[in-house]
Amino acid sequence: MFAAYRFHFLWLVSFLLVEGTAQGFAPASVTEQPLPGPVPGRPATPSASSPAHSPAVGSLRQFLLAHRQPDTVRVNRLNSLALLLRSNSATESATLFRQALALATHLHYMRGQADALFGLGYYYREQSRYVQALNYTQQAHQLYVRLQDRFNETRAIYGLTRIYFEQGLYGQSLAANLAGLQLARTEKLTKPELFLRIQHGLTSTALGEYDQARRSLLRALGLAKQLHDAIGYGHAYTALGELSEQQQQWARAQYYYTQALRSYQPVYNEQGLLPTRINLVKMDEYQGRAAQALAQGRVLLREARTTREMARLQLVLSRAFLRTGQLDSAQYYGMQSLRLSRTSNLKEEGAAAATLLARAGAQQGDFVVAYRYQREAGAYADSLTGNATRRRVAALQFRAEQEQEASQRRELAQQQELADLRQHQQQAILAVLTLLAGGIVVWTYKRRQRLHEEALRKRLAADLHDDVGTLLSQIALQSGLLQEGLADVEGQREQLNQIADASRTAVRQLNDVVWSLDAHNDHLPDLLDRMRDYAYEVLPPAGFEVTFEVPAALPEQRLPVLLRRNLYLIYKEALHNILKHARQANQVTIGLYLPDPGRLVLNIADNGQPATSVVENRPYQHQRRTGHGLRNISQRAAAVGGEAIASMGPTGFRLRVQMPLT
CATH class of the missing domain: 1.25.40 (Serine Threonine Protein Phosphatase 5, Tetratricopeptide repeat)
Incomplete structure (x- = not known):
């Protein structure tokens, strides 16, 4: 067939x-419906639209x-x-x-x-x-x-697909078809996708891939329903009819051709409907309805305009006459079809006509004529078989190339997946290492914090013990003596004054400890304010005039806690030494400045007279003037990487302390 x-x-x-x-012919669903009884092909009336x-x-x-x-x-x-x-x-x-x-x-x-x-x-x-x-x-x-213009680009691809298909170039047709389908899906062009799927079904039918063909065509019916596209319906039903015809399912094919005719009627005129009506007449003949096929076939033959249409109808009439035993008429129409097929190179129709004439000649007993037509039918069949074989080989070659490309893509995808997996593993390992390193950093930080807190507690305990503890012991001792009542009134008054002085000093020492621990006091201006307060608190009552020599705009330099604490203690120790040891001094000059961003300098000088020979520019700890206090100053300066240098001259005592800020 x-x-x-x-x-x-x-x-x-x-x-x-x-x-x-569209409402008059759209099916209820795209799945196959129960096959109806035979529907005779009838001439369609010209559509007004x-x-x-x-x-x-x-x-x-x-x-x-x-x-x-x-x-x-x-x-x-x-x-x-x-x-x-x-x-x-x-x-x-x-x-x-x-x-x-x-x-x-x-x-x-x-x-x-x-x-x-x-x-x-x-x-x-x-x-x-x-x-x-x-x-x-x-x-x-x-x-x-x-x-x-992606829409019309897909239309042009569809046209190329049809041209290749009609020439039997199935491989090229498939290549163009798949390219068009990919473009249509990418651009969401439903109408081009509809017709490209129909063509894919036709090509699959020609290659004998019937399941694939049916899936493509049923999908096309779904798209036609979505678009309410009459021509899309007609083409999809016609392609399903050809698929059923290839499988020799005549009743099913007639059902699909009937649906196609109903779809086309609102759009095509008589000439446009003729190919579908020819298919219906052919199905009548295949199912044994010879009289109906003859009646309709004669009507359609008068309407046929192309050589192929006339050759196809003459074949239908020849088979119908042969089925009814009218051999002369069968031979007449068969020879007419064969003649047209020879002149127009219609190999399929020519092979069918030669086969019918061979059968008619054999039934008439003219075996010479039958043999001659059988040989011609064989020549047509060989040519068609060779062409079909070449077409299938070309299509299979395309399929193989496509499968090879797909295999290569899968292999590349697997390699990429492996690379991604390795990358993910490396990232996971890196993440674990990062977490581990982070944990170590956090642990180290917390450990340092704990050690810092422990050191701070120890320093706090030492300061409280050294400064406040001694004063509290004095207060306790004076209180005990006062309670015993051994001193006269004047002695008791002196003891009370001593207790009051010790209490005030203890309070001041406690304030200094709290101030040294407060992080809000970590900036250089805060240190200067504290130094001013302490100097005016202790020096003027002892008869000293205080002068501060500092820059007009002191920078907001943040000071390390240990440096700030030690510098302030050095400052207090130096003022204490002045109060205790300066002879005939009545003026104290205090200087604080940053000679460069990485260094802080403290200068303290008085105008007292030296008690011994002058020794200048010697490390502070070698001066004998102040004993343990001088050693404490030197040790505190060295603890933060700095140094303290003292000098004694005719104009008084001088102390220079410099400390690194980094």
Whole structure:
């Protein structure tokens, strides 16, 4: 069984005409429905809404008669009219497309050129002139790509797919088809995807991949329902009919062809419906309804216009007459079909006609004639088998190449997955190491904090013991003596004064300890304020005049806690030594400044007279003037990396302490 069918891919018509008519033929679902009883093929009445007679065609014709100005508007109207006429008035449609192409080329109007080229490609494909069809369609495709018109780009790819398919170039047809489907899915172009899926089903049918074909075509039916596309319905049902016909499921094929006819009727005229009606007549004959096939076949033969249509109908009539035993009529129509097939190189129809004539000759007992036709049928079959084999081999080669590419992609994907896995493992290891390092850092930090807190507690305990503890012991001793009452009134008053002085000193020492621990006092101006307060608290009452020599704008330098504490204690120790040991001194000068960003300098000087010979610029701990106090100053300065230098001259005692800030 050799089936041939040409699709009429009417894009614009489906948009213009289907909306009002789709409800009458849309199936309830895309799954196969129970097969009905035989539906006789009957002539379809001309549709009032068919493109050749539609109001849109009349309106466009009137516009073109009135608007003769050679501009892009005329190009667009020419292409629109040609598109409406291309299925039912192919020759006029081709003439209009040529006019549009010439004018668009003259105007350098790329859009008009692309549409006209695509229309001419369709026309030549319908005429089986594939060289011209391929040339025009490829040019249209290139222009649509340049225009970045993805919708019409997929239409052009569909046209190339059809051209390759009709020439039996299944491999190239599949390649173009899959490229078009990918583009349609990427750009979400449902209508192009519909027709490309139909074509994929047809190619799969030709290759014998029936399950794949059915899946593609049922998916196409779903898209047609989604779009309410009459032509999409018709094409999908026709392709399902051909699939069933290939599987010799005649009743199922007739059901699908009937559905296709109902879908096409709102769109096509009598000539456009003829291929589907021929399919229905053929199904009548295959199912043994010879009388019905003869009646309908004679009617359709009078309407046929193309060689292929006439050859197909003559085959149907020849088989029907042979089935009814009318051998003369069977031979007549068989010879007519064979003659047309020979002149038009219709190999499928020629093989079928030669086979029928061989059978008729054998039934008449003319075995010489039967043998001659059988040999011709064999020659056709060999040619068709060779062509089919080559086509299948080409398609299988394409499938193999496609599978190889898919295998390579899978291998690359696996390699990438392994690389990603290794990267993830490395990242996980790095994360664990980072967490471990972070844990170590946190542990080290907390340990340092704990050690710092322990050291701070020890220093606090030492300061309280050394300073406050001694004073409290004195207070306790004086209180005990006062309680014993051994001293006279004057002695008791002296003891009370001593207790008061010791209490005030203890309070001051406690304030100093608290101040040294408060982080809010870590800046240099805070240290200077504390030094001023202490100096004015202890020196003026002892008869000393205090002078501070500091910069007008002291920077907000943050001081380490240990440095601030030790410098303040050195300062207190130095003032204490002045109060205790300075002879005939009445003036104290205190200086605090930053000679550079990394160094802090404290200068303390008095105007007292030396008790011994002058010793200048010696390390502070070697001066004998102040005993343990001098050693404490030196040790505190060395504890933070600094140094203390003292000098004694005619003008008084001087102390210079410098400490690094880093």
